[in-house]
Amino acid sequence: MSASTTNKSGPLSGLRVLDLTRVLAGPYTTMILGDLGAEVIKVEQPNTGDEARGFGPFQNDFSLYFFSVNRGKKSLTLNLKAPAGKQIFHRLVSCSDILVENFRAGTMKRLGLDYEQLKETYPSLIYAACSGFGQTGPYATRGAYDMIIQAMGGILSITGEADQPPVRVGTSIGDITAALFTTIGILSAVHHRQNTGQGQLVDVGMLDCQVAILENALVRYFSTGQIPQPLGRRHPAITPFEVFSSQDSYVVIAIGNDQLWAKFCQHVERTDLIDDQRFCTNVLRTENHDQLQPIMSHILSRKPTAEWVESLTGIGVPCGPMNTIDKVASDPQVQAREMIVNLESEIAGNASVPGLPIKLSETPGQVDVPAPALGEHTKEILTTLLGISEAEIGQLQQSSVI
């Protein structure tokens, strides 16, 4: 590989990622790789770029949505439909370790740039494709968005109030889990390549990822034949494991075994409940949830959340507040773990983004460079990495290749 044009630290330092991704699942993948030290060169369409640059909210006309998942990357504009653009793209591939794209299956093939066409020339290339349905199967070429994947993948059908219409998971969990699996696939392929020199295709479908995270819903269905339903604020198999109203807001209680149940009952001066034949084991508490729920609600409504959290935490009963987003951002633990990072950007101004939740003792990752303006690094990359002259860069600009 050519020398990196950056000096990033982190465990993936020295790896170069050619990033053709847009919107969320793909950019989230390359963001993590970048946070962990890889050099990420985001290849964007001239003039328009990643369509997420048009998603609000905006600050100084810069999309904060784009900002939050593209920090630490470099932006190079390149028209992949133009022959000269393709030629530059090939030169970039030849000095990169990993290519990531999240187009609909078929798009890269039409450009002549899919894995099948690249692998002959670049046998050590790791090519990651993250799409709605994966590269194979009857739906492969269909477009998909997070919401469709949440619906088709089953998570929506088990989220919501009992006997009510389902609700969307409040974040784009379809995109994000796919991003995490794609990142894992890439890093496992990097390991194989380091042992053998061989690259490969990493094919991740968002729908597949939703199936993979269904967890006990899938097992319960296969075992009992009963179709899992939404259950509101509680766990399907552990009781009381639920969000309750407190005097002033909500409090969540997670009592996973009988010892904790006894501790809780003593604490709230309801020792009668410990040996109550309806509630003395987890199986019974779950079976008789309908009867236990109002009793628990009554108990927990008597004090404000902060008091419950303090006193129950003190006796070792797992519990917590329900934090709204403002409270998450200011939470002392979240702050202590540096999970909210302020980035100063000449273009966008100051903006806070989530930190990296992987804390490494020897090679910590870094979240310290703001997201790039469209094409901010085009000249730098073409000059430093590919040795293209200023004059030629001018010509490429005139012919709208970059």
Added chain:
Amino acid sequence: MSASTTNKSGPLSGLRVLDLTRVLAGPYTTMILGDLGAEVIKVEQPNTGDEARGFGPFQNDFSLYFFSVNRGKKSLTLNLKAPAGKQIFHRLVSCSDILVENFRAGTMKRLGLDYEQLKETYPSLIYAACSGFGQTGPYATRGAYDMIIQAMGGILSITGEADQPPVRVGTSIGDITAALFTTIGILSAVHHRQNTGQGQLVDVGMLDCQVAILENALVRYFSTGQIPQPLGRRHPAITPFEVFSSQDSYVVIAIGNDQLWAKFCQHVERTDLIDDQRFCTNVLRTENHDQLQPIMSHILSRKPTAEWVESLTGIGVPCGPMNTIDKVASDPQVQAREMIVNLESEIAGNASVPGLPIKLSETPGQVDVPAPALGEHTKEILTTLLGISEAEIGQLQQSSVI
């Protein structure tokens, strides 16, 4: 490293994982490593083992919950409190690449087996700790469960009907996202070790991971100061991007731009809506969601879901059904991608588990070995890997060390 006692294929083939995990976040991490070819030795407490062995549903008295996240692993029982148990543990560490645990912070320290105490002797060891709040910060030693993390991490506060109490995300997203980040952390540390020989601590807190996946909720809050709220079945910033009732069930529509909006309006013979001043851009459609929602609902209630999906997919408007868990399992795409895998177990009988959603062209992972009985591989590992004699194994059993 000693020779592997298995011949697993996959990109992580040759890596050995010492797995001290229980319940979900930790086992899910080592499951993925195992699916990708690593040898996973699950170290369990004699007699009881992973507490998930006691979670239903059961088949032939074997927990299918445990089965689904522990396929492909080996089980060795070991009492880590006994000096002889600690000694065996050290010998296992010395021939392993990665140690994974998901105890509450402090537990491994009390056993004398935390990273600080192991790293001097095993400087190349990768030690991954996945806990509720991470190894540092004011909440570090608190216990946590998925439900508490969902509540404290903010996702719960934005999931549910508008102006109604929040609901739980239907799967254990707090555990699972932490597992995925932990896996990424481990693989990035493996990469660094391969370059330098240096191991390290991978510290992942479930709460941190929830902050990392908040996505545009966090950005919207920082930008506007308004606290994001649950929005039922729709996306906060794109419209119509929502689940609607159809004639027979539900259908989800994801119209991300004005071209698709025009296509949709033509298809349903409501071209008047294209230039309607309330709905002609995405920003306006989102602002006027209250007025658009009943119009869309009325349109979509006229046909059954299957008809909508066929006709809208035909014209390129992203849409899909809302699948319940039974329909997910039988979906042709899910089947074609081998995302439901049947495993035959002598102990548990036949059981289906989710497949691996990372499809690799050259070194595919594998999901083909059922979950182990408690201590099923104790003798094999002690004999083959550590060269302990049959007689000594008998003594270890008698003294309840294994």
